[in-house]
Every structure is written in structure tokens, then in C-alpha cells.
Amino acid sequence: MRKLLWTALAAVVLAGCQGGIPDEALALQPDSLERRQLESRRFAGGKEADILAACSGVVQDMGFTIDESETKLGVMVASKNREASSAGSRFAVALLVGGNAANSMDKSQKIRICIVVKPVPGKEGQEWVVRSTFQRMVWNSYGQLNRLEGLSDPELHKQFFEKLSKSVFLEAQKI
Amino acid sequence: MNKILLPLFAAATLLVGCVHNSTESALEVGSNQVELRQIQSRAFDTTDKSKTMRTVISTLQDLGFVIDKADLELGTVTATKLDGYALRMSVSVRPRNAKQLVIRANAQYQEQAVTDPAPYQAFFTSLSKGMFLAAQNVD
Numbered sequence: 658m659r660k661l662l663w664t665a666l667a668a669v670v671l672a673g674c675q676g677g678i679p680d681e682a683l684a685l686q687p688d689s690l691e692r693r694q695l696e697s698r699r700f701a702g703g704k705e706a707d708i709l710a711a712c713s714g715v716v717q718d719m720g721f722t723i724d725e726s727e728t729k730l731g732v733m734v735a736s737k738n739r740e741a742s743s744a745g746s747r748f749a750v751a752l753l754v755g756g757n758a759a760n761s762m763d764k765s766q767k768i769r770i771c772i773v774v775k776p777v778p779g780k781e782g783q784e785w786v787v788r789s790t791f792q793r794m795v796w797n798s799y800g801q802l803n804r805l806e807g808l809s810d811p812e813l814h815k816q817f818f819e820k821l822s823k824s825v826f827l828e829a830q831k832i
Numbered sequence: 833m834n835k836i837l838l839p840l841f842a843a844a845t846l847l848v849g850c851v852h853n854s855t856e857s858a859l860e861v862g863s864n865q866v867e868l869r870q871i872q873s874r875a876f877d878t879t880d881k882s883k884t885m886r887t888v889i890s891t892l893q894d895l896g897f898v899i900d901k902a903d904l905e906l907g908t909v910t911a912t913k914l915d916g917y918a919l920r921m922s923v924s925v926r927p928r929n930a931k932q933l934v935i936r937a938n939a940q941y942q943e944q945a946v947t948d949p950a951p952y953q954a955f956f957t958s959l960s961k962g963m964f965l966a967a968q969n970v971d
Contacts, residue, residue: 677941677948678919678939678941678946678948678951679917680950680951680954682895682913682915682917682919682941682951682954683895683939683951683952683954683955683958684895684954684957684958685894685895685958685961689894689895692894692896693893693894696893724900725900725901725902727901727902727903727904729882729904730882730885730886730889730902730904731886732889732899732902734898734899734900734901769898770898771893771898771899773889773890773893773899775886775890788890788893790893790896790897790898791898792898792912792913792914793914794914804916805914805915805916805917805918806914806915806916807896807898807913807914807915
């Protein structure tokens with residue numbers, strides 16, 4: 658019993674003063690290439706700034722507001738705040754399980770998107786690779802951060818690029 | 833009773849040791865400034881700042897980061913990775929001499945500065961692959 662308590666004490670002290678960065682956080686993973694392909698599409702024609710302008714149109718269509726952009730590096734960042742679960746479902750959980758459970762549920766979320774346009778090596782000025790990455794932060798009703806995560810659902814990227822293809826076309830036609 | 837109270841008291845005393853004036857964090861410098869710079873910096877045999885910054889950005893994306901800010905003139909990129917934790921990183925690209933650029937990265941994991949050499953080594957290994965150039969230590 659005493660040994661256990663001292664072990665627990667050591668654990669508490671160690672956890673209290675530090676918590677380390679995971680080893681794999683800054684190393685390329687076996688699925689890195691696959692993820693890059695999932696998040697990227699190639700576009701031909703136009704100028705880099707035109708592609709980026711088309712991207713800004715699409716993120717605005719999706720309800721994002723632009724946070725940052727650097728045209729010279731082909732970077733644009735946008736975000737939106739949305740409800741993470743409907744008030745109705747939280748009410749239902751409150752009735753069934755109680756208010757604490759309902760308050761611990763996801764309530765609001767901030768979704769961020771980053772778009773990077775890059776010239777295709779060897780075809781600078783003609784072809785571009787567009788890569789989009791998403792992440793979100795989710796809070797519960799107590800205002801506590803419930804989740805921090807990247808969003809890698811293939812459907813999300815597919816839909817984004819479908820919209821972008823149309824937008825690039827519209828930009829090209831100057832509609 | 834004492835057998836339980838003593839470790840608890842010891843734990844409380846030790847944890848109080850962790851407490852410090854929180855405003856001191858603003859000006860804190862790691863234990864050894866020169867050593868930290870060496871850990872966080874590498875030189876590359878190129879002078880193409882724009883291309884290097886684009887490679888830094890795509891490497892960060894490969895590592896699961898979302899870019900927060902980028903500035904070509906200043907040569908800085910800041911990005912955040914969310915994966916059950918928050919890892920924020922700034923990378924700066926500056927000319928070192930007529931033939932080299934120096935890249936410096938600094939990271940914070942949750943609410944702590946990352947001072948361990950291993951994560952930076954992993955980052956520069958990832959970056960070297962994208963740059964097709966070797967990362968050289970900076971004295």
C-alpha cells in the first residue's frame with residue numbers, strides 16, 4: 658500500500674511538471690503520401706493568383722471567413738464557427754440522462770481550412786497543385802475544449818474539390 | 833493514517849515547487865540560449881527563399897499541420913497541429929551567407945516550449961526529404 662502511494666506520488670509529480678511531445682508528432686508517417694494525395698488536386702491553366710481567388714470564392718460559398726492570406730506563397734487560411742450538436746439533441750439527452758451529460762456534449766466548434774497552391778515542378782506557370790487541410794476544435798456547454806483534431810474524411814476533400822473545379826471554371830470565364 | 837498523509841503532503845509540497853510567477857513566462861529563456869538555437873536551426877545549401885518556404889509549408893502539411901500564417905518578406909511560417917493535443921510551430925527562413933539559408937523552428941506543445949532536441953531532429957529529417965538537400969548543423 659505504502660509503495661503504491663509513493664509510486665502514485667512520483668507519477669503525480671512527473672505529470673504535474675511536464676508532459677512530453679509524442680515521438681511521431683514531427684516525423685513523416687507511412688500514410689503521409691497517401692494523405693497528401695487525398696488532400697491534393699492538380700489544375701491546369703490560369704495564374705496562381707487566379708486559382709487562389711477561385712479558392713477564396715469556394716471557402717466563402719462554404720461559409721468560411723478568410724483569416725490570413727499570402728498570395729506570394731499561395732497560402733490562404735479561413736475558419737468558421739458552427740454548432741457541433743443541435744439544441745434539440747442536447748435537450749433530449751438532458752431529459753433522458755440529466756443536465757450534466759447534456760452539458761458535457763459537444764456544443765460548438767471552430768473549423769479551420771488551409772489552402773496551399775503550389776506550381777507543379779517542371780510546369781511552373783502552367784499547372785498547379787492545390788492542397789486543402791482541415792482541422793477543428795470542439796467545445797462543450799461548459800466552454801471546455803472537448804476535442805482537437807484534423808479532419809481527413811475523403812468525402813470532405815472530394816466535395817471541396819468538386820466545388821473548386823466549378824469555381825476555377827467560373828473564374829476562367831470571369832462570371 | 834500517517835502513511836497516507838505523508839506522501840500526499842510530500843506531493844503537495846513538491847507541486848507547490850512547480851508554481852512560479854506566471855508573468856515571468858513572457859521573458860523566459862531556455863536554460864541555454866546558444867544551445868537552444870543550435871537545436872532549433874539547420875543550414876541548407878540553397879539561396880531560393882521562396883522555394884524553401886514553399887517546401888517548409890508542404891512539409892508542415894505532410895506532418896498534419898494547418899498553416900496559421902505565412903509571410904514571404906519576413907520569411908516566417910506558423911502552423912498548428914491538432915491531434916488530441918495542440919502543437920504550434922514557427923519556422924523562419926533567413927539568408928546565412930552567399931550560398932546558404934538557415935532555417936530555425938521553434939515549437940510549443942500544449943502550454944510548454946519544446947526544448948528536447950529529438951522532435952527538432954525529426955522535423956529537419958522530414959524537411960530534408962522535401963528539400964532534396966541535407967540539413968547541416970549550425971555552429
